Structures are given as C-alpha cells and as structure tokens.
Amino acid sequence: MSRLDDELRKAFRRETPSADFAERVLKAVAAAPVPKRKWWDELLSLLATPKVRLVAVGVAVSLLVVLWATQSKRVQVPDKTDSRAEVEKQVSPGPADKNPAAPNEVANNVTEKDQVVPQHPRHSPIKPRRHVSERREVAKSEGEIAKDQLMLALHIAGASLYEAQRMVKAGE
C-alpha cells in the first residue's frame, strides 16, 4: 500500500453531519405522506413470516388434493355409465328381430334399473388423458361390468325363451 493510499484514506475519513441531523430526518419522515401500500405488498409482507408461509403452503396443498380427488371421482362415474350403456345396447335383443312372439313380455322383464338411456355424444363429459396403469384399471373394471351385463342379458334371453316355449305349448 502506497503513502498516497494512506493520505487518501485520511483525507476521506467519515465526517459527522450537524448535531440535529437525525432529528430533522425524523421530522421530515413524520411530515412526509405515507405511501399507500398495494394489496399485493400487504400479502407479501404477511407471507414474509415463515410460519404464515408454511401454513399457506399447507392450505394450498390440501386444497389441491381435495380438488384432485373430487375431479378424479367425477371423471370415473360417467365412464362406468357410458360403458354399461354401450354393453346393454350391444347385447339386448331388438324387439322385432329376435323375439317377435312376445315383445311386450321381454320388455317387462327388464327392470327400470337396468335400462340406461345412452347419452348423446355431445353431452358426454370430456374424457381426460390417463396414464397406462390408470387406463388398464379402467379397462379391467369395464370388462367386469361387461361380463355382468352379458350374464344379465343371457338371463333375460333365457327367460324370454322359456316364456315363448310355454306359450307355444299352451297353444298346442
């Protein structure tokens, strides 16, 4: 370090302002209009506390979980109804071609519970994209529903056949 450096340090030593400087600053601060704080500033200052920040993150995460659960439930319910309706549409015999003898009885045997009105494609909910595992599970459950539907359809068909045979025998 050169002597010039030392001399410069001595020349530029810190100096003190007049004795009432701090007092004047405080007076000026008190007289100055308080700037209006924006709502996001208030929010940010609230979130500055670590505890509040943790609580906010916790609330946000739980809200997301609840939202996700509700949404996934809503997506699953119309899927089952749709597949069931499709299976019934494919399996249930038409009134004219398969059983022309007793169309009314066949219709009576099918309960209201089993009758599912197929939805118009325009009104059906939009199916979100799923992962492979999720799709497999859905396919599995759809298969089981289809099996149940097939068994029900066979049962109905059997009952109709029996009824028709009985009527034929009675006529003879």
Place this chain on the structure above:
Amino acid sequence: MVGWEGTIQLTGETVDRAEETLARSVSGDQLAFAQIVREQQGMVFSLAYHFLRDRSLAEELAQEVFLLLHQNLSAMKSSAHLTYWLRKVTSHRCIDQTRRLKVRPQVSLEDVPEPAGVTSTSDPLLSEVLRRVVGTLPEKARMVVLLRYQEDLEPAEIAEVLKMPVNTVKSHLRRSLATLREKLTRCLGEVPV
C-alpha cells in the same frame, strides 16, 4: 462474494442487534429508525459531502436518502443489505445531483494553497489538497475513489454499487491515481508515493 451479502463482516452480537433494530424499524418503531439514521448518517453524509463539497447540499441529499429508506424499509432484507442500499442510492443521487446542477468544482492548481512544508504523518493541508484535486475528477471516477478510500470497498464491491464492470472500476482507479500524482507533483513539488 460480490454485493451486499459480502460487504460487511461484523460480529454475531452486532449483527443480531442490527437485525433486531431493522426488524423493529420495519414494524413501525420510530425509535429504531432513529437509531438506524444515527448509525448510518456518517456514511451517507460523508459520501455526499466529499462528493459535492458542500455541507448544506450534502445534508439535504442525505435527508432525501433517509426519507427514501423509510419508504422502502420493508424491502430491506438485512442490515448488510440496508448498508449496501444506502451506499448505492447515495452514490447514484450524488452523481445525478452533480449532473443536474452542473456542480463540478473546477479547482485550478493556482487556487490550491502552497504548503509551507511537506509532509508530516497526517497533514491537514495535504488532505485538503487531495480533497480538492479529487473534486476535479469526473463524477464516476470521483465516486469510485470515494468508495475505495472512504468506504474501503474492493473494486468488485464498487462495481456492484455503481453497476459497472470491475475492469472499468479498476481503470477509473488507476487513471484517477495517476491524475492525482501528476497534479500533486505540479502543485507540491513532490508526491507522497
């Protein structure tokens, strides 16, 4: 590390006290703010005074800086950040003020009083000559010299405060010292090397 994180190294207790004062001040405690003003007024006022070479102008500027600090207290992350912020705002305000008012002390070498005898260990006359000669430097170079010798900052820290490349700071320092040596030689006949 460059910037306000690395500018101040204080003991743990002092830092804790400073942080506590800052926290109280942010929450609206005027006494805590007054304490901050008293602690920092020397730095802010000296920078302004050495730069502007006018006591009343320097006090006015320092007051403005503290007012601005009061309005931005919530943005201060720590006491080190506060000091960095004050240095930065004071430096930029000084440069702006000089440009606006065209206050550039043009001291001719003839105006500098002839010293009787050069030089003792701490020569007030030499100090005055140095202050006057530094006052003739361009704004940025003058502020670089002040931050280097008043605040004892490293070139990287000065670069951070003045938002300029480190190499520019170094070249400002080199050129300013060369100018000082040259002017002192012409004025005093010898240079304190």
